[in-house]
Amino acid sequence: MTDLQTALLLNTGLLAALLLAQPLIRAANLGLPYAMGSLDENKTEGRFAGRLKRAANNQIEALALLVPLVFLITDIDSTIAASFWSMLFTVVRFSYVLAAIGGIPYIRSGLWLTGIGALGFLASELVTKL
Numbered sequence: 085m086t087d088l089q090t091a092l093l094l095n096t097g098l099l100a101a102l103l104l105a106q107p108l109i110r111a112a113n114l115g116l117p118y119a120m121g122s123l124d125e126n127k128t129e130g131r132f133a134g135r136l137k138r139a140a141n142n143q144i145e146a147l148a149l150l151v152p153l154v155f156l157i158t159d160i161d162s163t164i165a166a167s168f169w170s171m172l173f174t175v176v177r178f179s180y181v182l183a184a185i186g187g188i189p190y191i192r193s194g195l196w197l198t199g200i201g202a203l204g205f206l207a208s209e210l211v212t213k214l
Contacts, residue, residue: 087167088154091174095147098178102140109133132185139184146177146199153206157213166209173202 085093111119113130129137150173157166176199183192 086158086162088158088162088170091170092150092154094174095143095150095177098181099140099143099147102136102143102181106133106136106140109136131187135185135187139181142184142196143177143181146203149203150206153203153210157206157210160210160213163209163213166206169202169206169209173199173206176202 107119110129110133113133114127118125118127150170154170176195180192180195180199183195
């Protein structure tokens with residue numbers, strides 16, 4: 085498995101963990117009857133659950149940018165730089181999720197920007213290979 089594929093797998097696993105944790109936190113905060121119900125009532129799920137939900141949504145957006153790059157770069161031949169940028173992106177994404185869930189605003193934003201930068205350099209690797 086290449087570093088690009090490993091990065092994709094780890095980021096997908098991170099998303100899966102976030103999506104699985106969300107209903108568990110909801111059930112813990114609002115009770116099992118509400119969590120198992122229709123969710124039609126507009127109840128506040130709590131600060132932590134809200135952060136978890138936003139982090140999951142952001143991870144979905146990040147994967148939407150990462151997946152095409154990984155598939156395109158893998159098709160043409162990955163480089164050491166592509167491996168570096170994909171793994172940096174992965175480390176930053178895990179750090180971002182921790183900062184987002186922990187409610188650390190400026191660090192969270194800096195990590196997000198670093199991740200976008202890593203994706204930009206990964207995209208530049210694709211462009212140079214074309």
